[in-house]
Amino acid sequence: MTLERSFGMVKPVVTALKDDYVKSGRYTVNAKLAIDVNKKQDVNPNASLPPAQLREELAGDSAPALVRIDFAATFRDHLLVYGWILGLRRWVAGAEIRYGGAVIDLTSLGIPVPRPDVTQHFAAHIKTEDDNHGFCLLVALPDGGTRPGYLRLVVSLHSGETLDRVWPVGTGDAGVTEILQKNRPVLAWMLQHLPAPDASLLGELWESMAPGAGKERDSNSALQLQFGVDACVLLERRLLVVLGWLNDRDQLVTTARAKVAHQTLDFLQDIQVAAQPGGHANRPHGADASMRPGGDANVRQTVRGEAVPQRGFSWVRALPQAIEESTDVVFEIAAGTRQRYVRRRVCANALDARSDLSRVLHRMEPDAAIDLIERIAARLDDTPDAHATFKWLAAVHAQIVERLPAVIPTLELPRCAVHIDVAIAVADQGVFLAGWFYAEPGAVKQLAVHAGLESHRIDDTWFRTSRVDVTTHLSSVQIACATHEHGFACFVPLQNFKAVPFLSISLGDGSVRRVRLPKSPPATALHTVRAILTTFHATGRGLRPFLDRHVGPAVRSVWQSRARAEQPLSVDRFGIPPSSPRVSVIVPLYGRHDLADYQMALFADDPDFQSAELIYFVDDPSIYDEFRARCRDMHEIHGVPFTIAYAGTNSGFAGATNRAASIATADRLLLMNSDVFPKQTGWLGRLLSLYGSLERPGPLGVKLLYEDGGLQHAGIAFRRYAPWDGLWINDHPQKGQSPSGLAGIRSVEAVTAACMLVDTSLYRELGGLCEDFIVGDFEDSDFCLRAAAAGRPSAVALDVELYHVERQSQDRIGNAHWRSNLTLYNCWQHDLRWAAGIEAQQREAQQREARHS
């Protein structure tokens, strides 16, 4: 017979079998049975009726058989049954085989067999929805039970009816052998198509029946289906690691022991069984059989089409005594009165053990492998000399981490979803994470970030942000959310920063899923700061703790680790500089270098600029060449002597000003922005003489106006800013209002460095502007507060007016989100240093005012 299709082959066999039975007479049945068996399988002409109604005909002795046992045999304490029930998958509520006192549940222990021959047999009269009528069963029988020659099949249908039949069972070596011979093709088919354990069991049994097999085998028990060992390794001669699969241990297994070199250990202790999957639509395979090496979802299909998982387990146990030589580990499992032994050899050789375990780990699903490694690593502390093993384990761990997925698709996790948008490396301190996370209550226990075997929980202190786009995404996959708060951002300090970091999600059902963090490409410090600062919007609760714990430390670490090669300054002078300048005017340039041309057009007719040292510091490599090429032109036309300096890099406002100040030669420094323009000539001389009239002055500012003449600055006052959790910000009171009525020299809390006069010696004493402030902002008020602390408070000369055409020199920052959050960071840093000082200062000032009034 050719095997066109295995199913097709079965059909003629069954027909042949039926005839054989009829003819062989090798059974002892009662008359009723004989009638049943001998009867031709006539089809009820009213077969369009559902089975319940067909059943009524049973009473009339013209029972159409809706079930049939094709053959059954008992041998080697096992029962083998092959048969079919019409509509087994869909119409049958329960089916039992009663044999010799044992009751065997067909619906859970039977293995489904497709029977198109049956479908076709009934096709003309009954429409069945599928071919799933057949079953085969191979079960162990309990000791001491009888082995009768017949079995009883009891079927109950969904319609409420029951079918009760008795069928012959072959017993005795000869009889069984004949049955097996006769049904050789079916058996061969079964060997090929049954699940592996059943097939191997069948194979063994058959072998034992076949002449000349002669092998002595352990008598297989029902336990074959429930217990098996895939790998058994002894690490460092003391740590036993066992992987296998185990089913229904609570129900069938009563004792489980492992014996190794005279040591007996309780196997059920410390065992970790894979969690029941619980039938999620999210996980199509259903089973979490990832414990098993090879990663196959080891799932048994029952006759009713259910997928019953074989549950994998792992067991890590430290032996009380080390093993000196390679030896056997014997596992003893008992269920009821049956016992089962499994032997496995373990090597005492450490390298062999390691390579064995490594092989096993690499065949496992990464999540399961990492779980196991973490448990082994935890155990390693128990054993001495574990350092080398730990290192090796960490190396294997790193390899397995590489196999973790980069992304977990939204619907894959049960009742939760997570996605990492960015993982920004923060110098050597850790990683800054941003992404989104959604979970129903109880679905997730915790999230943590790992680097090597170091782990750090993140979901207890992270910052949540609003993510409307995520809500939209989730609703597109039929997940409804109550809020938009899905985003998260946090800083994860990690010591093992060289290892590939990954995120672990501990689910409510006890399992753990892991995903690699995305790699962030190397970038400059400023780019990294920008990446961090654009992961969130400064709204929502918990802004201050987020800054304190996450953003602040991360940005600070990145900024402090920036490359600061101290490059020599390139200095060029145009025109003849004054020999003893009264003041050094320092103007940083970034982006719009043409602002220098505008300024010089206005300095050209101002005699003060013939006796001032004017220094333009180019803080932007992209404009240096172009600007430098125009300098001679500017000098020839405007006639103002000036110097340009360049450090080959972008240092930010503070850094640029500090470096320029380092080459200034005058006793006074005027810090000036490139977008500040004089209203009249002679302003600088007036400012200098006002400064000279003060006693031990601190920084002296000026009145700055907008281009429409409105007030831009008349001194800085600190006030709390509610939208940023009350951080102190630099306010310009009366901004935009009429500047009239403001005259004279006024003491203020701070002045802007857009136009600020200060003693060069004081500037250098205080260390110049603080370069911890990134790009530019708050370094001027920080400077003024430091000056005040040194006894040199700030003042503003309101009779000296210049225009401050705001925003022209802030072209550098561009994006509003980045700009805003950068200001937030600088503001936070400033507040951290000065909040107490500012409060004290303001309290004092209030008290003074109260006294005076």
Add this chain to the structure above:
Amino acid sequence: MSAPRVLIISHGHPDFSIGGGEIAAHAHWRELRRRGIDAMFIARVAQSPGHTASFSLRSADGMEVLFSAPPVDHFRHSQPSRRVIYEEFRALLTRFAPTVVHFHHYVHLGLEMIREVRRTVPHAQIVVTLHEFLAQCHAQGQMLKATGLLCTKAQPLDCHQCFPSVTPQEFFMRELFIKSFLNLCDRFVCPSAFLRNRYVEWGLPADKMSVVENGQPLRAASGGGEPRAGQPPGGDPSGGGELRGGEPPGEYLRTRFVLLGQLSRFKGTPVLLEAARLLPKRLRDLVTIEIHGSIQFAVDEFKAQFEKQLLGLEDTVRYGGPYRPDDVHDIIQRSGWVIVPSIWWENSPLVIQEAFAAGRPVLCSNVGGMAEKVVNGVNGLHFRVGSASDLAARIEEAATKPGLWERLRTGVPAPPRIDATVDQLLALYGAESAAGATGAAPPAAAPPVGLRSLA
């Protein structure tokens, strides 16, 4: 005082580009030369001479020079290739050593030239003639907003509305920049009081501002319009009611109108055509409107609109196409009225001078320089700027009211002439002239009789 040496700088040469400014500058220079004064004329041209020097000689004696200035930044009128200024121009200044440098414009040249003059010849008088509002208005200096409204004051926020891509701050910086050069000038010459007042409002010092008309060159006698040599600026009644020999009668002439010049939206051509359409039927047959001028430089949509508007007006409007400057007088002579319907302020339109030279009253918009040169009810009629219906009403009045045309003709003044203009300029320069300038601050030229004095 030594004899003056005058350097006249123009943004164009009349041989290469047509424009009132270039013509005036060149005429100014020719008159100085005619009087034997050492005067050099530098005109900026777009073409390169083909060699590597930026200056090239136009006349053999080197007193007429072309300047191939590199393209300027038109936003702030700055010359990016400043080396040309502080090397070549500086050399020229050093060599010529002018005592007066008169800029007829800075556009296309670069404001830096002004500072260069101040630096290299510190004692020279720097005079600048203002032809329009470019220093304060980036919209071609017309102070006409993008919305079509006339602009009365240049302010950064308003400028930003007309040019949304340029920030108000940028306009403010432009103002600071331009003023830093204009501050170096000793005197500003304004062809109209209207323009002068606008600049004073903008911030130029009033005591530096003088009103001097752009005088026209002496023209050979043609068609009866004899030049009145030596005539002081003032009214020249061409004879009350007396017709010149060969002229058609007033009754006929008053029904004939002419518009001359570059045709464009700003010049108000569409307003005139619409007014023609609005004329009642009987007037349409009675009145003739001639339009002369080139539409070559107009934008496509104007050309399309122009052609469309002409359709259906054939009985009234005739389009005569471009004309030569020499034909202006003849063209005007054929009509009784000259219409100047510009929708922007205008400074001192040449066509008004040409109309007056031909003894014709002017029908013009009631704003700016037009309304200054043409006095309503004295030597012309005003209509509401941009209003076709009002213009139509004025046309009707002009064509039908008995005696109106004759009366207005009597108020037509003689237009200023170049010699009078140059006299005034020389007085401004403070140079010793035959008339014996006092050397005190030169008086602002007295406005011609008939001009309304603006507050």
